[in-house]
């Protein structure tokens with residue numbers, strides 16, 4: 001038995017994706033959801049429910065990081081865990097969100113990325129994209145990136161438009177029709193770029209609509225969601241999978 005912890009959790013697509021995989025592969029397992037109010041109880045609940053593995057979503061990823069018996073891989077740098085796996089007597093924490101992003105864009109041949117936004121997703125992506133610069137609406141959240149030696153800009157400061165991959169990690173476009181930066185900035189960026197990725201899923205955002213007008217190759221948050229799920233399934237089963245085959249199943253059921 002596997003499940004996802006979150007609050008809220010009813011919107012999560014993970015049960016749909018993973019149960020479809022189990023069914024198609026003839027694996028006698030199931031994947032549920034658990035609305036956990038108190039994140040400090042996450043490991044206690046994991047043990048009580050006697051599950052083999054879990055995904056963790058908002059707002060409990062930091063609790064999972066703090067409380068897992070051991071944290072492995074990029075999760076240590078990110079400071080957030082989205083996958084918990086029972087391995088012998090230990091509950092081990094991993095992060096497949098940022099590696100899932102990399103897997104989703106593996107056919108994009110980019111050299112110089114620009115991340116728009118400076119929140120949790122931007123932090124995680126900046127760790128797997130060490131060459132990325134950061135553009136944000138306001139100054140405050142850029143401090144973290146400056147301390148890490150990153151090149152950062154606010155909308156007023158940007159003076160370089162030479163990027164081949166533009167990534168929107170803001171929530172602009174999620175519940176509105178906004179672009180993540182003023183139109184003139186996005187136009188200049190897109191006229192030099194080859195690729196655009198939006199981490200938002202469930203709709204075509206104004207950011208991706210515009211990218212298509214510029215004939216850029218695009219990926220949406222759906223791709224990131226699918227590949228974080230594929231990587232989580234590898235950890236749950238403790239073996240490498242044919243990632244493209246599993247991703248195809250996940251896209252099939254999500255669409």
Ligand SMILES: NC(=O)c1ccc[n+]([C@@H]2O[C@H](COP(=O)([O-])OP(=O)(O)OC[C@H]3O[C@@H](n4cnc5c(N)ncnc54)[C@H](OP(=O)(O)O)[C@@H]3O)[C@@H](O)[C@H]2O)c1
Pocket residue numbers: 097117118119120121122136137138139141169170171172173174178179180181199200201220221222224225228
């Ligand atoms: N596909 C996936 O698997 C996946 C995974 C994780 C997250 N996501 C999505 O990623 C998005 C961001 O999540 P997060 O946790 O990183 O958010 P967050 O920590 O709250 O950060 C939000 C960032 O967006 C900026 N922002 C918000 N509204 C804006 C607007 N109208 N125009 C320009 N900038 C704006 C903020 O700028 P200020 O600093 O100026 O406030 C901040 O930099 C959400 O839409 C979430 O659903 C998707």
